Amino acid sequence: MKLAKKLLQIREALGLSQNGLIEMLDLPDTVKQRNVSAWETGYREPNLLTLTKYAKAANICLDVLVGDEYDLPESLPPKKTYHPH
Numbered sequence: 001m002k003l004a005k006k007l008l009q010i011r012e013a014l015g016l017s018q019n020g021l022i023e024m025l026d027l028p029d030t031v032k033q034r035n036v037s038a039w040e041t042g043y044r045e046p047n048l049l050t051l052t053k054y055a056k057a058a059n060i061c062l063d064v065l066v067g068d069e070y071d072l073p074e075s076l077p078p079k080k081t082y083h084p085h
Contacts, residue, residue, distance in 0.1 A: 004042035010058045013076035025053040
């Protein structure tokens with residue numbers, strides 16, 4: 001399955017650490033760094049709410065994120081530094 005690779009690719013395109021991604025997706029109360037690591041290695045998969053947030057952050061359809069028949073577009077959001085408010 002390509003999901004783990006896509007999740008890592010999205011986080012790297014956004015220029016975020018695993019903890020930075022958690023903050024950006026507004027999931028600090030429910031997700032820990034070890035969860036993101038497990039998702040990116042394919043050990044586990046995030047829930048639907050989290051997948052939806054990933055898709056929104058990458059400006060892609062959820063189908064593209066979860067469908068193995070699709071590759072991520074080459075024009076993901078540019079790398080940027082996330083600054084929590």
